[in-house]
Amino acid sequence: MATTSHYGPSSSSLERDARRIHDDKPVSPGSIAIGVVIGRMSEFFDFFVYGLASVLVFPQLVFPFAPDRLTGTLYSFAIFSLAFLARPVGSVVFMTIDRLYGRGTKLTIALFLLGGSTASIAFLPGYNEIGVWSIALLALFRLGQGFALGGAWDGLASLLALNAPAKHRGWYAMIPQLGAPIGFALASTLFGYFVANLSSEDFLSWGWRYPFFVAFAINVVALFARLRLVMTKEFGTLLEQHELEAAPILDVLRVHGRDILIGAFVPLASFAMFHLVTIFPLGWMSLYGNQPIGAFMVVQVIGAAVGILTIIASGLIADRIGRRAQLAICAVIIAVFSFIGPSLIASGNSGHDAFVIIGFGVLGLSFGQATGSISSRFGRGYRYTGAAFTSDLAWLIGAGFAPLVALSLSSRFGLTFVGYYLLSGAICTLAALAFSRALEQRE
Template sequence: MASTTHYGPSSTSMEEDARRIHADKPVSPGSIAIGVVIGRMSEFFDFFVYGLASVLVFPQLVFPFAPDRLTATLYSFAIFSLAFLARPVGSVVFMTIDRVYGRGVKLTIALFLLGGSTASIAFLPGYNEIGAWSIALLALFRLGQGFALGGAWDGLASLLALNAPPNHRGWYAMVPQVGAPIGFALASVLFGFFIANLSSEDFLSWGWRYPFFVAFAINVVALFARLRLVMTPEFGSALEQHELEAAPIRDVLRVHGRDILLGAFVPLATFAMFHLVTIFPLGWVYLYGTQPIGGFMVVQIIGAAVGLVAIVVSGMIADLIGRRAQLAICAVLIAIFSFIGPLLMAAGSGGQSAFVIIGFGVLGLSFGQATGSISSRFGRGYRYTGAAFTSDLAWLVGAGFAPLVALTLSSRFGLPFVGYYLLSGALCTLAALAFSRALEQRD
């Protein structure tokens, strides 16, 4: 195990006073779990609201000059990717804020920036009103989302893992992941409601803006839920033991550079599939499908429910067979799905619905343990920063460009190439798991 360097308490005197006030009120793992789920749900809600709008709204609102709907959607997906480029930069900046001003200040700034960037999109004028400034503002707000999400890493998932019994680590690792399908389902419900009850003109004029307003309110609720846990004695104790310190990125890279690289590739199949069963199929059906888009969004909500159940099941399976075996099996399932999925997407409405529901099931089994695999190799004092930066890179490599790449490949070469793209992610995951195991045996 690498040596640990002390980088400071990551707490202000006000935070330490708050922990002393609540010293006689220990927080249970269940309370930590609720706070973690609320926090992750708010983050994924913000991103999925944008992701859905990148198919349903922005191609017409921001890129009406494009020669066709496909090109406009590709432009929209290109801006979608900007957040994942900004996220590692946000982590570096906010880690400095964490060390100087404390975890509570960092989270407050990050979540207000995340909610503010998302809410600002609600006021975005279209290209027909302000020209290219509409594109520039959308890109700026999307960069703001990604930059803020880099600072929203709170360490609560690690705190939950530190409280996990040895034989239930898989169960505790899946808890934060539950927020993803809930955030997606909530975003889909809001968009689906306005699509079903408004004319196309009213939806594109003002209806689509309401989910972005809701995002800010959800972020405020999530902020208080997370600050409450940051102020607990349990969190303070983890800081004092250097378990959740914000170490400088350069030091983490020096000590754990190899682990960061491996950690970015282990969940690659999972993160690649993440947007291929959420954003990409909506774009494909919107462009080429025959079923009403509102009806397909209902299918996606059902898929999210299946994914939620699968995430919970993943915790049980991981506790029985181990996290590495769980991820390896799921990578094989994703590889199999890479051949079956394109056939389903090409099979009409029924096949497209099956693609979403089956895809969410496979995704949930894998996603439930993906994040837990990232932090397992970091030493104390490096775990918090290392897990955050590794997660940023994993999302960038695996998911950031997935909708853009998948729609480009499928529109130019056919749906089977989407499967090949997904297959490459599964092979990378299997290779990274094998290499990680070999390194552990050698060490």
């Protein structure tokens, strides 16, 4: 698509002055990669800290009135989903801040709001102390997380891709995705330590709160790492070329609405699987398993390590066969796994562990190339906002309600329905890829 927008550089005078100061200090792709990974890791750490607490803490702390533990967990997963509803709204609001006050201002507000919302949960009183206000505050903080994450889109992944060698686009595309398993591993390690070393009473009283404090500190580190890259000459040059400018969302929808819709469905197989190998297995084990939670969280950390390796492998494979072919093959693998996975969960502790480890391996191969697969269809000036909004919709459709839907269906109708949920995501990915290819051939 050749269409271009001209909304003026998304940069404040202070940011432009900072770029002049660093004008003689070019940034390498390696430095960009480190900044991108740190940024993504901090975001996923915040979200996974909350996700793990949705299983381990909130059913007892916030929903003790529920008739059983399953119902309390379902209530908790319902609030978990709120962040994904708030994220597109955050993108719209923060894109306006971006255009008016610059990328640095936007990121500073967004990351302090993200870290503040997460850290505030650490002080949350339980239902037995303040009643329904405990639920209201938890929902408010969760909405704050999602709203802030909409503003945390920084364009650094695009900066990395635009500085990548032509024959290594798949390798550079997978780098930002490493933040997810790293963030999950850190969150699981922290929670696992407190679960394994504290009594249930101490953990529910104060132990669970520490990971939420850590989240704020990680966000501050991530903020400085990202601001350093936003102030580089390379970032400023791409802003001036309209590659990373923030366009009004209505204009992007008018020009690229079809591309956003297709792009939201392309990664659905990967995103549907995302929470089914991270949050859902922990919920199922806590409700129906007999393996100690601390020991199972060690298995999850091992699974995250496998996911890191397969994300790296996805970059190598995609550079050989193409990113779309990679996504199509992985969608087929996920479809096959959708028939095998439920039987693994049902076969006891070892099968449950195998589900997590194998699932992470499959997820990494797909997730490593899941974003930006059709970003080339966005015209210059629309790419930054288009990619952000596409990502918001993909997470909302594919992952936002996954723990709630999977646990609700599996507890009522059996684990086979978890497989059906995964299968539906794989079918959507294959259909979106086919539709995208047909449109390109027609054009």
